[in-house]
Amino acid sequence: MKDRNLARGVVLSGIALAFGLGALKYPIGHLNQTGPGLFPLLVSSVLLLLGVATIVQSFFTERVRVGFTLKNIVIILSSLCGFAVITERVNMIAGIIFLVFCAMLAASPYSLKRNAAIAGVLIAIAVAFYKLLGVQLPLY
Amino acid sequence: MEILHNLAFGFEHALTLQNLMFCAVGCVVGTLVGLLPGLGPLATISLLLPLTYSIPVGGALIMLAGIYYGAQYGDSVSAITMKIPHASSIVACIDGYQLTLKGRTGLALFTAGVSSFIGGTVAIIVLAALAPALGKVALMFGPADYTALMLFGFVCVSFVTTGSLLNGLSMCLVGVLLGQIGTDVNSGVTRYTLGLPFLADGIGVVSIALGCFGIAEITKNLDSGEDRSPFRGKINLIPTWHEFKRIIPSALRGSVVGSALGILPGGGPVIAQFAAYALDKKVSKHKKEIGTGAIEGVAGQAAADEAAARTSFIPLMSIGIPENAVMALMMAAFIIKGIQPGPNMIAGHPDLFWGLVASMWIGNCFLLLLNVPLVRYWLSVFKIPYAVLFPAILFFCCIGTYSINNNVEDVLITAGFGLIGYIFLRLELDPAPLMLGFILGPMLEENFRRSLLLSRGDLSIFVTQPISATLLTLIAIFMFWQMLSFFLRAGKNLVVPVAIEQ
Numbered sequence: 001m002k003d004r005n006l007a008r009g010v011v012l013s014g015i016a017l018a019f020g021l022g023a024l025k026y027p028i029g030h031l032n033q034t035g036p037g038l039f040p041l042l043v044s045s046v047l048l049l050l051g052v053a054t055i056v057q058s059f060f061t062e063r064v065r066v067g068f069t070l071k072n073i074v075i076i077l078s079s080l081c082g083f084a085v086i087t088e089r090v091n092m093i094a095g096i097i098f099l100v101f102c103a104m105l106a107a108s109p110y111s112l113k114r115n116a117a118i119a120g121v122l123i124a125i126a127v128a129f130y131k132l133l134g135v136q137l138p139l140y
Numbered sequence: 141m142e143i144l145h146n147l148a149f150g151f152e153h154a155l156t157l158q159n160l161m162f163c164a165v166g167c168v169v170g171t172l173v174g175l176l177p178g179l180g181p182l183a184t185i186s187l188l189l190p191l192t193y194s195i196p197v198g199g200a201l202i203m204l205a206g207i208y209y210g211a212q213y214g215d216s217v218s219a220i221t222m223k224i225p226h227a228s229s230i231v232a233c234i235d236g237y238q239l240t241l242k243g244r245t246g247l248a249l250f251t252a253g254v255s256s257f258i259g260g261t262v263a264i265i266v267l268a269a270l271a272p273a274l275g276k277v278a279l280m281f282g283p284a285d286y287t288a289l290m291l292f293g294f295v296c297v298s299f300v301t302t303g304s305l306l307n308g309l310s311m312c313l314v315g316v317l318l319g320q321i322g323t324d325v326n327s328g329v330t331r332y333t334l335g336l337p338f339l340a341d342g343i344g345v346v347s348i349a350l351g352c353f354g355i356a357e358i359t360k361n362l363d364s365g366e367d368r369s370p371f372r373g374k375i376n377l378i379p380t381w382h383e384f385k386r387i388i389p390s391a392l393r394g395s396v397v398g399s400a401l402g403i404l405p406g407g408g409p410v411i412a413q414f415a416a417y418a419l420d421k422k423v424s425k426h427k428k429e430i431g432t433g434a435i436e437g438v439a440g441q442a443a444a445d446e447a448a449a450r451t452s453f454i455p456l457m458s459i460g461i462p463e464n465a466v467m468a469l470m471m472a473a474f475i476i477k478g479i480q481p482g483p484n485m486i487a488g489h490p491d492l493f494w495g496l497v498a499s500m501w502i503g504n505c506f507l508l509l510l511n512v513p514l515v516r517y518w519l520s521v522f523k524i525p526y527a528v529l530f531p532a533i534l535f536f537c538c539i540g541t542y543s544i545n546n547n548v549e550d551v552l553i554t555a556g557f558g559l560i561g562y563i564f565l566r567l568e569l570d571p572a573p574l575m576l577g578f579i580l581g582p583m584l585e586e587n588f589r590r591s592l593l594l595s596r597g598d599l600s601i602f603v604t605q606p607i608s609a610t611l612l613t614l615i616a617i618f619m620f621w622q623m624l625s626f627f628l629r630a631g632k633n634l635v636v637p638v639a640i641e642q
Contacts, residue, residue, distance in 0.1 A: 008567045012310045019317045022332055026324075032597025036324040036331060039585045040317060047313040054306055060630040066566055072362040073562050076355060076534070080555035083538055084548040099538065100531045106362045107527035118528060122535045134194065135543050 004066045005058035013051030020044035072106045079103040092139045096122050143268050150494030154502055159199055163499045166203035167506040170210020175218050175521050176529065181211040182575065183357070185469050186349035187540040189476065197477045198492055202499040204473050208466055209449040209500070212409055213256055213507050214518075216442055220248045221519060231413040232445075235430060235437025242433050246376040247383060251435050252442040253512040255391035259443030260504040262395035263402065263450035268497055270403070271486065274458035278483040281459070284591040284601045288608035288615075289461055290584045293405040294577065295615050297464055300411050301572050305622045308573045311564075315577025316584060318343060325582075326589065338549045343557075345472045347550055348578055350537045351557025352564065352571035358530050359562050375516050386435045390420055394440035398447030403455065408464045409448045416444030450500055456481050457493060461580070465572040468579040 019040055029035025079102035087095035100119040104110060129135040153159065173184045185204055192200035220236030232252065239248035281289070298308020321332045322342030333339040379387075394416040401412040420440040421430050430437040453470075455463045460482025462468040474481045479489060486493045511518070541550045564571055595601035603609045 004567060008307070008569060011563070011567060012314070015314055015317065019320070019332070026329055026331060027327075030597060031592055031599065034326075034589045034592055036327045036329040039588060040320045040331065043313055043316050043320075047310060047317065050306060050310045050313065054310070057306065057626070057630075067363075068566050069363050073359045073559065076359050076362075077555050077559055079534065080355070080538065080551060080558065084551040084555070087542070087551075088548045095538075096535060099534060103531045103534055104527070107530070114528070118531050122532060125535075126539065129539065133191065135191070135539070136546050137539070137543070 003058060004064040005061055006055060006063075007066055009051050009054030009056075009058055011051075012054055013048055016044045016048035016051050020048060075106040076103060087138065092126065092137050093123055096126060143265075146490075146494050147268055147498060149490065150496075150498030153198060153491050153495030154202065154498035158196075159202055159495065159499060160502065162195070162199040162203040163206050163503050164506055166206020167210040167503050167510060169203075170207040170212075171214035171217075171507070171510055171518065172521065173207065174211035174214020174216075175518060180353055180357070181208050181466055182349055182469060182572070183353040183537075184211065185466070185473070186346045187354070187536055189346055189469075189473055190540055190543045192473070192477075197479065198495050200477055201473065201492065201496055202503075204470060205453070205496060205500060206503045206506075208470070209260070209446060209503060210507060212445050212449045213252075213511060216252050216256075216445065217249065217511065217515065217518065218522075220252060220438070221245055222522070230410070231417045231441040232438065234417070235433050238431075238433030239435075239438065244433070247379050247435070248438050249375065249515050250377050250379055250512060251387050251438045253508055253515075254387055255394065255439040255442040256446040257504055257508045258388075258391040259395040259398055259445065259447035260450055260507075261501065262392070262443075263399045263447035264497060264501050264504075266399040266403075266447075266451055267454055267500075268494075271454050271458045271493075271497075274454060275483040275486050278459040281607060282591070282605060283587040283594065284605045285607040285611070286461070286587040287584060287591055288602060288611040289405075289459070290580050290587070292611045292615055293461060293463060293580070294573070295618055296405040297576055298573050299618070299622075300408075301464075301570055305619070307569055311569055311571065311573040312577035315574035315579075316581035318348065318574070319578045319581025320585075325586070338547065343553060343578075344541070344544055344550060345469065345579060346544055347541055347553040348557050349469060349575060350541060351554045351559075352561030352574065354533065354537045355554065355558030356561030356565050356571070358533060359558070360565055361526065362530065377512060377515075383435060386426065387439045390424060390436040390439040391443040393419060393423070394443030395447045397440075398444030399451045401444070402448030402451030403463075405455065405461075405463045408452050408466070409445045412444040412448035413441040416440040446504075453496075457485055458483060460485075462576065465575040468576045472579055 023037045023040040023044060026037030026040075027035035028037045028041065079099050082102055083095040083099040086098050097119050100122065101115050104115050104118075126137055126139060130137045130139055154163070169184065169188070170181070173181065184207055188204065188207065192203065195203070216232040216236070219230075219232035221240055223233045223237040223240075236248045236252065239245065294309060294312040295305065298312055299305050301308060319342070321339055323330050323340055330340050397416045397419055398409075398412040401415055402408060417430075417437065417440060420436045421427055424430065424434075424436045424440075426434050426436055452463055452467055455461055456467045456471055460471075460480065462471045471481055479485065479492065537554065538551055541554045542548065544550055561571055564574075591601050592599070601608075602612060
């Protein structure tokens with residue numbers, strides 16, 4: 001997307017349409033006996049109006065490029081998802097080690113020694129939470 | 141006299157060893173969070189929410205409140221010394237950083253500390269005097285009035301936090317729609333769950349807050365990739381008597397401005413700082429110096445900042461409607477602890493209410509102690525490189541979301557909201573109104589449906605009730621003014637090219 005204002009309007013209208021069309025599946029009811037679909041339908045109609053207004057507005061304002069770098073967000077999200085999956089399949093200590101080593105790909109310079117130190121400290125904190133505060137963590 | 145009696149009652153509760161400890165922990169964590177990049181008060185409060193499950197109600201609320209006003213303070217320290225505000229202390233960067241450039245960092249920090257103390261003290265008096273009275277007014281509110289009040293809050297917050305009514309209001313509504321996910325309380329129908337069983341209870345507030353504010357912020361900081369240079373200057377804290385005298389009037393002005401603006405819907409520390417700074421620029425004896433490193437430029441805004449952070453509790457605790465995103469999160473914390481904030485809270489749980497008010501003053505003393513004599517130790521926090529910090533923040537986000545329900549699916553939801561939050565950030569859509577919309581959404585729907593039930597489906601109930609009619613008129617005027625100003629601007633832009641073509 002080259003135009004941030006336009007992209008904003010499109011995203012907002014998209015959200016409004018997704019929720020608005022979804023609301024039609026639920027009973028709307030009457031005004032004196034409102035169903036579960038009425039309120040989301042109302043809200044998403046207003047949001048659609050605002051989204052369209054944003055799109056219209058974007059034609060009158062100066063274009064701004066969207067600065068979107070994929071690398072860091074992908075690294076962070078995959079380290080989180082990896083943490084979740086490994087915690088479920090193996091245990092949380094392995095999850096924490098993966099989290100640190102994967103997330104550190106976003107930092108430069110990449111140093112295995114520093115990663116190991118950070119992972120060690122974080123595991124110690126997790127153990128302290130588990131033993132001292134009684135937070136239930138599937139550590140091992 | 142009654143206030144004194146109530147405050148004494150509050151101090152009795154706040155001064156127990158346990159509550160003092162929670163207050164101290166809150167202030168320390170808050171200051172730390174204010175100093176460090178990547179975690180604002182919103183993310184921290186949501187992070188610590190799961191850990192407060194095992195703490196008694198009073199202590200939990202005292203701690204969370206301490207984090208909020210502590211973070212406001214810590215933020216101003218990093219703004220003064222390094223010109224990097226994280227949450228809200230934009231104004232402290234102006235004169236505070238100018239003073240640092242002049243080599244007077246110590247004076248700026250001392251001024252900010254003392255003014256914050258004055259601001260906080262004034263605000264607590266306002267809070268103690270006004271909240272119970274406002275609670276009585278709130279009893280006159282019907283469901284239609286509550287609906288209108290929430291909409292009014294949306295409009296004010298949108299305008300104040302984002303500067304653009306269109307963007308802010310859209311984000312509020314996105315938040316309301318996200319709040320629709322889960323089971324409808326009136327009919328039992330599950331909405332927008334996509335057939336996933338863990339969505340039947342709705343999305344957790346912690347997941348949204350950590351995704352939009354924690355993870356998205358971290359990624360943004362990594363994208364910008366700048367390394368901060370730690371502060372290495374000298375700090376000489378003790379001001380001369382002449383300088384000290386200049387702090388007081390400005391701090392008092394700031395306290396009054398901050399207390400007043402903290403109460404209004406959409407208000408809060410940010411707008412209070414700007415207003416106090418503008419006022420000082422107009423009426424201060426040394427107004428010519430402001431902007432180039434004047435004591436008044438630091439004192440007024442610091443007092444307003446702290447005052448507003450405390451008085452913004454008034455609408456939450458007396459009417460039951462949070463006025464900004466942080467207060468919305470505090471409301472979620474109250475509800476998790478089984479307390480419904482609102483007109484009945486002061487009468488129903490006087491120990492909690494007055495204990496919290498008293499703890500705010502105790503927190504004031506802690507902050508003064510932490511930040512004035514000990515400030516140079518805090519500044520060493522900046523020597524930690526961001527590459528060490530962000531995995532730790534990610535780790536706390538994971539542990540925080542996991543421990544709510546002992547469920548890894550919550551971590552995945554948080555990651556999802558991290559992506560959504562990042563897209564919003566890149567599109568310059570502020571997630572703070574989304575948070576408010578998300579927490580108020582279910583309340584808004586309930587009050588809206590209840591008003592229609594009371595009026596037997598007649599929409600005119602919203603304009604025949606005096607309170608709701610007034611609020612809706614204000615909203616309409618505001619919207620009309622916004623549209624008018626946009627068309628006038630757009631009109632000018634269109635006229636110019638036409639004129640050139642001719």
